[in-house]
Amino acid sequence: MDVLRLDNRLTDEERMIRDTVRAVVAEKVLPHVADWFEAGTFPARELAPELGKLGLLGMHLKGYGCAGMSAVAYGVACRELEAGDSGLRSFVSVQGSLAMAAIHKYGSQEQKQQWLPKMAAGEAIGCFGLTEPDRGSDPGDMRTHARRDGADWVLNGTKMWITNGSVADVAVVWARTDEGIRGFLVPAGTPGFTARDIHRKLSLRASVTSELVLEDVRLPADAVLPGVTGLKGPLSCLSEARYGIVWGAVGAGRACYEAAVAYAKTREQFGRPIGAFQLTQEKLAWMEIALGQAGLTALHLGRLKDEGSLTPQQVSFGKMANVRAALDVARQARTILGANGITLEYPVIRHMNNLESVLTYEGTQEVHTLVLGQAITGISAYRG
Structure with missing residues (x-):
């Protein structure tokens, strides 16, 4: 269903990471995540070592037991994790792009040696x-x-x-x-x-x-972390985590889209599948376009990050655009599934609810709007 065939632009290594993470999510997460969501639980201690064995914790960091993978490889992993659930991607993102990244960037050698190898292995959270x-x-x-x-x-x-x-x-x-x-x-x-x-x-x-x-x-x-003083420290870590969201949102939207396509092909009304009706096909077409545009944005920002030229304003662009696109896709998918769309038998309402949080955490849509507004006009609108 990827009309643009964006994954053809990935390297062999990036596609291998995609397939590996997708398989783990299918085996370890998807059979259980609806129950976790309903119960309000997450088996962090059980999953952390599994994620560590795959090299997913701090995978974009180098040394200290971290995998040192490319930014695009990390993004692809985030996409596949969030196709499982935003909570899963959040766990990996907070572990690697916030906590570990802060220690990696600004910690002393003693702090790095004490914490990073254990965190990379999932032995410490x-x-x-x-x-x-x-x-x-x-x-x-x-x-x-x-x-x-x-x-x-x-x-x-x-x-x-x-x-x-x-x-x-x-x-x-x-x-x-x-x-x-x-x-x-x-x-x-x-x-x-x-x-x-x-x-x-x-x-x-x-x-x-x-x-x-x-x-x-x-x-x-x-x-104390000796390497930084001021807001630069936490904000630089947030930029790392927001980059993961740019990719992760595509995964959440894709899961909703795939559920909607499968449902539209099998659900019959008026003697034919609802996917045969023009209104349903229009919804699916716009969902495909939204996810294609979001995927292009994620891939472009990932290549910029690997080149060392990605800016915080570009991350704000991606986070704002892709989360909104994924949320719109989830809401459209819910309408295609009708009443079934509000049950946990399908992933749509779970992703839709999760994306409401993703829209406002690690920088609200309003804050990212002001980041872009300042980039466009050169005028800060944060304070009156």
Whole structure:
């Protein structure tokens, strides 16, 4: 159903990664993910070693047990993971592009040696604490703070909507200091540090989402990431994760599209398959076009990233365009499936609900609009 035959533009290695990840998702995830979604659970501890064996955790990073694959290879993996579920891709993305990437880019050699090999193998799980209850799109105004006390640091604050929070062995927590915003490695079990799961979600249910609470958390001097001060640190990691979303959204949309095509060929009304009616074919045609355009965007940005020329504005373009396209595809697919589209017997409503979160996490559509607006006009519209 890929009219543009975009995967023909992939290398043999990239197609091998596609096939490998797609097979693992089909075997390990698709038979169970509807039950995980319904129950609001995600078997992070069970899946992490499996993903580690495949080299999917921090796969775009080099050294320390990481696979060192290309940006396009990582994107293809994200696409196939999110075709399974956005929660699965989120787990891999937070582990590799946020927690591991922060340590890889800005950590000391000791921090890298301590954490990255275990995280790459899935033996240790990480999370990334940036968002706060009242400070989502404006992280520069964060309230979490760290102060020096002798040779130690003492952290206080709250982080919200943190993927992997309660299952993480280490949290990368960003806090305001007298020197500027700094990143800290907070191991699970540190006194004063707690992670509480957020329940009653109707989106990303097959994902662990937590609140992190830090109450006089005392850390040694070597807990701080030495390589960066300021918002550059967390924002550069977010750009890595957003790149994965550019590809992942295509996978979620594709899963909905494939379900709609299969259903349209077999569901009969008025004595013929609904796929034989012009209105249904028009929906499918526009879905194919939307996914083709999104796939072209992802592939182009991936090649730019491998060349070392990808900009944050281009990532915003891709994240904004592709998530919106995938969400539109999911909604159209739901109409083709009719009442069956709202059940977990089919993947459509699960992906559609998940994409509502993907639309606003790691940069809302509004924020990415302003990023592009500033790129177009040269004028920042963030503050009045």
